[in-house]
Amino acid sequence: MKKRVVSFFLACIVAMAAFTACGAPSSTQSASGSELANSEAASQAANIGTPDNPTKIRIEVFDRGNVPEGKGTVTDNRWTQWLKEEALKAGFDLEWVACPRDQEVEKLNAWMATGSAPDLVFTYDATLFTSFAQQGGIWELDDLIAEYGPHIEETVGYLLPQVSYQGKVYGLTGQSAFPTAAPLKIRQDWLDILDMPVPTTIDELTEVLRAFKEKDPGNVGSENVVPFAIPAPGTVGLPGAYLNLMFPFGVRDDAGYNNGFACMPSGNYDEATGEFRSPVDLPEAKEFYRWMNQLYKEGLLPLEFAIDTTGEKYMQYVASGVAGFVDQNALDLNPNTIDAVPTVDWEPIEPLKGKDGSQRVQLVKKQGMRMYIMIPKTTENPGEVVRYFDWLIENNVNDVISNGFEGEHYKLVEGVKIAIDKEYNAKDIFNATDMNLTGFTNQTYTPNDKLYLQYENERDREIVIKAREFVEKYGAEDYLSLVGIDRPVNMESGAALKKYMYEGAAKVIVAEDFEAEYKKYVDGWYQLGGGEFDAELAAAIQQAKANLK
Known part of the structure; x- marks a missing residue:
């Protein structure tokens, strides 16, 4: 039943994507499906946004119902406002679309079925990602990453095979946290x-x-x-x-x-x-x-x-x-x-x-992928979405989203970020995990001999060191990815x-x-x-x- 439902949803979105491109010349319309997809991507990706004429990008964000009182909503808060202002300088006009965390798959399928999906969506479900790629519901990204994603290739290029289908990249992803394991x-x-x-x-x-x-x-x-x-x-x-x-x-x-x-x-x-x-x-x-x-x-x-x-x-x-x-x-x-x-x-x-x-x-001994981030076929300018994701990585936006601002949320001691008030940070940066699409990409790894700067308690330091050593000694060397x-x-x-x-x-x-x-x-x-x-x-x-x- 699940397969039939997904197939129906994707049939809808592929039809809508075709309708979007119906004004193309007849020679293009007679091209093969793969050629048509590439030509559509090339033509649509050429519209580069500017601060005066920014590209509209709608982004999924999880709603966990955990917004502290006085902190706004998951789609309108201090951090969405900050990121919106910064992104505008690069030619992006951002808007967030809430997705209930406990209804993630159902909501994503509904969006795809009705052609109303945001321009950036994501899932932790490998089967769902593969089904969207298999049935043409999301953009193929190889050429777009080559043109608009130099920092994507440089930092998370080794993870792209895990967001691929039949040798073609259909997703973006960030790096997970540095692996630790002490279960x-x-x-x-x-x-x-x-x-x-x-x-x-x-x-x-x-x-x-x-x-x-x-x-x-x-x-x-x-x-x-x-x-x-x-x-x-x-x-x-x-x-x-x-x-x-x-x-x-x-x-x-x-x-x-x-x-x-x-x-x-x-x-x-x-x-x-x-x-x-x-x-x-x-x-x-x-x-x-x-x-x-x-x-x-x-x-x-x-x-x-x-x-x-x-x-x-x-x-x-x-x-x-x-x-x-x-x-x-x-x-x-x-x-x-x-x-x-x-x-x-x-x-x-x-x-x-x-x-x-x-x-x-x-766990494996290196940073893994974070989630499957996709650009639905109904997105009119996928190249701009790739450029936005590349901009996030280039400017280490995840660092601010995760740690806040120096002097307010943390202080720098010997190059290590030390939280000033953990309780304040927990309430103020309440949605860091869900806002941070690129994960721990470009994040620094505090060496063991400097953990005392982050953990005053010796026991806490010892546990972190143990958890790191367990992965180094007993973790797998690499991934075997069956995605795609x-x-x-x-x-x-x-x-x-x-x-x-x-x-x-x-x-x-x-x-x-x-x-x-x-x-x-x-x-x-x-x-x-x-x-x-x-x-x-x-x-x-x-x-x-x-x-x-």
Whole structure:
């Protein structure tokens, strides 16, 4: 159904784009689709805006309903006004169009269907991006970037293959933050009381969890201790321990981040056979589920975790000080627990070792892409939109949007920006993330020996250094991007399979009869099309690897 809806929407927008160009000479109208697209782009891109005659550009911005009182709206506030004034000097007349964050995909599809999309739109959904490119809903940008995007090529050129389709660039993107990873965290204060070392393997972790339950080092009552706090699989914003704890069992992420399941590793690709298996009918995944089932039966997991789909109970366990071990991306959990336990000491630990001694975090060792930024075909002057994005990068606009102004929001000490008043900044620069399209492009990396300038607390500095070291030691060397590779099965069934995987995993973990429930889980996966999904993913991996040669 999703595929048919997207196809209808894109049929509408392609028709509208054709209507926009209906006044072209007959010789142009008889050209091929690719030639027509290039000629349209060339002619429309020639209209360069000036301060006296600026080009109108409408830009999507997320509305999270979090605008502080007195700070305007997401489309009209101090930062939109500042950026509008600065952009006018370069010949751009900016306007922002709000998109409810929790309705991102629906709103974007509606815009595309009605031909009312802003000139710059974005998504974090790779499948949606590919479908728009595949069906002609967005501009091809290679020639426009070559002409109007020198700073795009210079700074984020290495990321453009990830916003491409069939070898052609169809999107823009910025750089993500410098990678840090310290997801596994344990109550070091509890370990100290029990005189136990930090666990380094699954077996050692199991013994620690049992000791937390039996000996109640936090004095919260044995019946209240939650040795291993987790929410339901697939909980938004919380990996739920189904990601980093699958790695030690041998479940890999061979399809690459965002190509499989965000809350689990994508699965294992066999170079010898050319087969790929998602973490369902996979021996290594089965052993992980068996271990989790054992923990549940021993009372080491929350009784109701399978229905904690919002993470509310999970966060309560952390806040009340009864949790002993978690898998969560936030660098430091002490602030979440310190009100209940003033002496709390959540410490990030290294990735657990697999049977072969290997350790892994999911991130790669360099800045990745931020999101898929697109120019809809209904945009009349795509070259000007590319020029605007290039202007953002050239002038480091993201630096002001993210950090504010020197003397008001920060001071410079040895070249490092130090916040003057963090609470003031949080309220005043409330929408930095959503206004900043280029991400951390051109941003500086504060070296470890100068972190004391940003973090007065030694513990905070140590955590940041650890998180950096974990990525450097255990992160992947590079990305495997499947964006731009046709995956019709994923487009048709991917969402349903992901939902099934998360719900089925929870049922397996809480099952009384593990083997019976696991068999049911696997059978249902294949009945829903999991075999075709994996076969398609195997072919996509082979194509992606071939593209790298």
